[in-house]
Amino acid sequence: MALVSTNTWNRIRYTIYQPIYDLLLEGYFYKFRKRSIESLDIEPGASVLIIGAGTGLDLEFLSPDHHIHAIDITPAMVRKLQVRAQKLGLNVSAQTGDGQNLIFNDEEFDIVIMHLILAVIPDAKACIKEAERVLKTGGSFTIMDKFIQKEKESGLFRRLINPLSNIIATNLNRDVDEILAYTGLKKSIHLKLSSIFWLIQGTK
Numbered sequence: 001m002a003l004v005s006t007n008t009w010n011r012i013r014y015t016i017y018q019p020i021y022d023l024l025l026e027g028y029f030y031k032f033r034k035r036s037i038e039s040l041d042i043e044p045g046a047s048v049l050i051i052g053a054g055t056g057l058d059l060e061f062l063s064p065d066h067h068i069h070a071i072d073i074t075p076a077m078v079r080k081l082q083v084r085a086q087k088l089g090l091n092v093s094a095q096t097g098d099g100q101n102l103i104f105n106d107e108e109f110d111i112v113i114m115h116l117i118l119a120v121i122p123d124a125k126a127c128i129k130e131a132e133r134v135l136k137t138g139g140s141f142t143i144m145d146k147f148i149q150k151e152k153e154s155g156l157f158r159r160l161i162n163p164l165s166n167i168i169a170t171n172l173n174r175d176v177d178e179i180l181a182y183t184g185l186k187k188s189i190h191l192k193l194s195s196i197f198w199l200i201q202g203t204k
């Protein structure tokens with residue numbers, strides 16, 4: 001189906017999911033987000049970019065001292081994020097944008113956060129290349145998502161349900177090392193958070 005794995009499809013489905021997104025995803029991922037962001041020890045004054053920021057569930061782990069930018073392809077998600085930012089008293093510059101083609105300058109950010117985006121975005125390699133481009137040399141990135149385990153082939157069950165999962169939720173068969181290999185980013189942490197979720201962090 002030509003529409004699946006496109007920005008248009010993502011915009012359509014996340015516009016539909018937006019009213020129930022937090023209900024479905026807030027609780028389960030709370031600990032993973034906390035660990036991912038707090039372990040970065042982000043300095044006051046740091047510039048932070050969240051790619052595919054959704055409704056802004058990462059924001060509560062950031063502080064008013066941070067210069068936060070958030071982009072997402074779905075306007076309805078961005079609007080929800082803006083409301084959350086206001087409630088949290090955070091100054092967030094949030095806009096609709098494509099993570100595969102960022103509007104930011106080279107080396108603009110100290111931190112890039114990619115939570116639950118690399119398995120959803122049509123072209124994960126384009127996205128990680130863009131993350132690398134906008135990250136300052138010495139800056140840090142954090143990724144939290146579902147990836148296949150390198151040492152294991154994607155199982156038959158996973159391969160069978162992937163076409164359906166890709167339509168409604170996410171690609172189950174992406175390999176984060178293959179994605180990172182398109183960049184010069186240096187991985188320092190590759191940690192299992194649950195049976196399918198991983199935390200990957202490193203620097204440029």
Ligand SMILES: C[S@@+](CC[C@H](N)C(=O)[O-])C[C@H]1O[C@@H](n2cnc3c(N)ncnc32)[C@H](O)[C@@H]1O
Pocket residue numbers: 007010011014025051052053054055056057058071072073074077097098099100114115116117120121122
């Ligand atoms: C599973 S949600 C994750 C949202 C958020 N990062 C989180 O952790 O809750 C995936 C998000 O990616 C966004 N998205 C999909 N394709 C995108 C693209 N090309 N550029 C930017 N955002 C995109 C969707 O609109 C959706 O909000």
